[in-house]
Amino acid sequence: MGNITIRMLAKELNLSTAAISKALRDSHDISASTKERVLALAAKLNYVPNPYAGSLRRRKSKTIAVVIPEVANSFFSIALNGIEAVAIEKGYHTLIYLTHEKLAREKAILQDLQSGRVDGVIVSITLETTSGEHFRALASGQVPLVFFDRVCEEIETAKIITDDFTSGYNATSHLIECGCKNPALLSVSNSLSIISRRLEGYRQALADQGIKENPANIILCGNDPNENYALIQQVLKRKKRPDGIVATIENLTTEIYQVSEKLGLSIPQDLKVVCFSNLATVAILNPSLTTITQPAYEMGKTAATILFKALEKKSFLLENENIVIPSSLVVRHSTVREL
Amino acid sequence: MGNITIRMLAKELNLSTAAISKALRDSHDISASTKERVLALAAKLNYVPNPYAGSLRRRKSKTIAVVIPEVANSFFSIALNGIEAVAIEKGYHTLIYLTHEKLAREKAILQDLQSGRVDGVIVSITLETTSGEHFRALASGQVPLVFFDRVCEEIETAKIITDDFTSGYNATSHLIECGCKNPALLSVSNSLSIISRRLEGYRQALADQGIKENPANIILCGNDPNENYALIQQVLKRKKRPDGIVATIENLTTEIYQVSEKLGLSIPQDLKVVCFSNLATVAILNPSLTTITQPAYEMGKTAATILFKALEKKSFLLENENIVIPSSLVVRHSTVREL
DNA sequence: ACTATTTACTTAACCGGTTAAGTAAATAAA
DNA sequence: TTTATTTACTTAACCGGTTAAGTAAATAGT
Incomplete structure (x- = not known):
């Protein structure tokens, strides 16, 4: 793991770790000159904070999970693209989980995601999924959940679907x-x-x-x-x-x-x-x-956008709503000989 | 984040947190009867350990990163499929990062990955990538790096390519x-x-x-x-x-x-x-x-397998080798009228 | 000149696990 | 019976940040 820590910066500059932490987060508590010294040393040593230390303390991981049946599929890969675009923009990291249409996998993944590993989850369910029990713990807890395309209707949360x-x-x-x-x-x-x-x-x-x-x-x-x-x-x-x-x-x-x-x-x-x-x-x-x-990219993007809207509020409540993004019929030669 | 902690289990059972931790990891230190009680309560309360607490202490995240140009592309999505299959089998989590062929994005991602967020990285470089400087810090540190398909030749590590x-x-x-x-x-x-x-x-x-x-x-x-x-x-x-x-x-x-x-x-x-x-x-x-x-699935799978081989050793040294998985020419009608 | 406030920090607890070191009781060995 | 060892734990430090609370010195207010 990353070797250079906030403690080393502190020792080098004869400051407390608290001062370093605050300087790096641009707190009002720290003088401009000290901030400069800290930033300079951090840059010089190429300091990158350990994300898990912060996650533990702040109880936020800046990470979301995407749970989909397959990725080698144009709809899901394009949707993932849309999700990742929003996540990156918001400074979040994206964990990808593939269920391969297996309910057992989906359950195992959702179970794991109760650990606090992620701040939010975006799901498109498997062909085998008939009950939503395994989503309930997450949704009723503090981890917001958004479904897209293949939604679980019995769970009250935001669902991005097409018409x-x-x-x-x-x-x-x-x-x-x-x-x-x-x-x-x-x-x-x-x-x-x-x-x-x-x-x-x-x-x-x-x-x-x-x-x-x-x-x-x-x-x-x-x-x-x-x-x-x-x-x-x-x-x-x-x-x-x-x-x-x-x-x-x-x-x-x-x-x-x-x-x-x-x-x-x-x-x-x-x-x-x-x-x-x-x-x-x-x-x-x-x-x-x-x-x-189907508007795959838009659906992914919207699912992520809605999720982050919930994450940025203190209350994690996602309205039980269907957001419908229309698909379009594109006529080509498999139905019409001459166009 | 997950609410039920090891401390709650400890209080409930009148044990120390250490005892709980050891019981859950099936340590020799703990009696069979106590282990049973702990497991039973953990199951009942649906306890899922906070992964970041463990990551912090053990300096291992059980997570890898996959950095690729695009995912809405059959080669990369199939390769990702292969990588994820191995990761899941090994109990690892997979972070996905898309560079969209932008060198700047690749650099920013690799910079972040020095934080200890992941135990290993699998990369296919962008079209813009000409120098490997931004890979050096990772590779020379303790984070093993494997390239696949689009490799950076100047970095001495394992590279999975096709012929x-x-x-x-x-x-x-x-x-x-x-x-x-x-x-x-x-x-x-x-x-x-x-x-x-x-x-x-x-x-x-x-x-x-x-x-x-x-x-x-x-x-x-x-x-x-x-x-x-x-x-x-x-x-x-x-x-x-x-x-x-x-x-x-x-x-x-x-x-x-x-x-x-x-x-x-x-x-x-x-x-x-x-x-x-x-x-x-x-x-x-x-x-x-x-x-x-191209053997996309095999290449992804091999990249992940090689990476985990390094992760399972104490020494993270990956040999500087090219592993070549052959592609095949499949003749169809765009070159031959009658087959 | 004396108190009030602000500035720029430090101290230490905390997040939730893991683990080295310690200990009391039970069992085995001499 | 006495000592050595094993069993089954507990204590506390630790991972690397964050942050509430505290403090000394400088500045402002009256």
Whole structure:
């Protein structure tokens, strides 16, 4: 650990450690000339205060934790980018924890975070998370908690989300307007609120356009690409196969394209596709992909901003509110042949 | 911060704090029955030790820092994934710092990390980094430092790299074998060692295949997508335009494809393209992209493993070594029409 | 000239654990 | 039975800052 301490500065300058500490924090208690001497020596010796000593005394760590399912995912990595930008600006440090969609990991991490390691936590929950019990201790304690995107509705705190119902509605309506009679929806969870809302939007769009819902067209995918490939293939081999797909998460894109290619279905003629995706490369896919693009960076940034607002107040109370940042439908060639 | 302390447990059980501390760490000093009582109460009260108190005393933080240019980038996000996996397994915490390719940020971060905040650091340097001075204090101190991918050669420590020369060589040779007479290389830095090596590989391949090097075919791109687009367009509008491109970084892919489309150049007939890329979607691009795929996860994992090897020893000396994990050329339709 | 206030510090407790050193009681060895 | 050792703790210093409370000297006020 860092070797040069406030005590050494004190000895060198014949001052008390208190004087050094105050000089470094620019206290009124210390004369200008002394401050100068202290700053000069600190700079010369390249003194960097031990953060944990201060954290212990002040009971503040100037650190936040970000708990997300994956980082090798464009949505989460962009959101993390937004969070980190705010944290750095505020002089905070960012601990990153990946749950890999495992509830057990999420619980273990949240348990650890009760230690005072961080001043605040930003979470996007796993696909397995159905109860919010493990968030309760944190939220009811003095550690403010903000959810983004995949939120835990039963916990009363700030939640940064996008307009999932509308997005699901728009994606589905768009497919129908493009001529789909039998659009399917690829889901990944029956519990995640964002997925439920996208599904509700899908249903409402069907209803509004007078298409009868077919339960077989709501397909629950999983985490394994191979299994998803097999599942999608099975769906697209049906006699009355879907002529459109709304994929509620990004990582289903590759499988949809690959199965279509394998089955000789051409997109968008035989199958129209809309994905929830933030990939930069969607525009150069074959064909380019119509997407619901989520405001990932903005969501991360907003989550962090709201969190710091709570941290800067003495009361750590975060209002139970949903902050909605809209997504946008970007139409490309996977739904429309000519643009 | 966490409210329940070792002192409260001590009072409750009529023991000293030392006894509690030892009981929790399963010391031989404490009787089995007492340990049981302590563990039971700790569990009941959901006691989580304050990490900073321990860090201060033991001069170990059980935390590492990862300093990378960007996280919204498939290579770095996958590498971070690998690092985090090892850290979690070892019971360590991971602080993430993004430099956004700014040397000033990198310096400020490295300065802070001398504080004892972390036990070790993993870095991939910025495009602006030419000198390693700001790494010296850390490396010469007691904080072990490991570089991965974008390494700082002048610092004597462990460096996890891929076979950049060979990759550049293979990418270029592949283009030539596919019929290119005039392959260009898109660079992003004149100082970064990995880019230099890729360039050397490119040159060697030209030499071996008897193609005279054309300096105008070595193109220095930057960080701004729009500028890169303009630059690539300018190159592909030349009378004697390149018939092949080796792109040394992933984020040039979109611009290459878009310029080609705009200029009516079809890939691979008019222009063959190989990119250094870890994007999952390369297989479904239009056309699918031939890549040099770096072992991003393995590199992150190895960097972390080497770091922890040093952390687990009493001596923090990291050998000055290059650990090379090979990349692979994956041939797809951007260089070969029929596979 | 004498008290009140301000200036510029110092002292010491504190944050919450860890650990070297000490100790009383129980057990083992001689 | 006496001494040596082990067991199961306690005491207190320590990590490196922060900060409430105290103090001596200088300055201001009357």
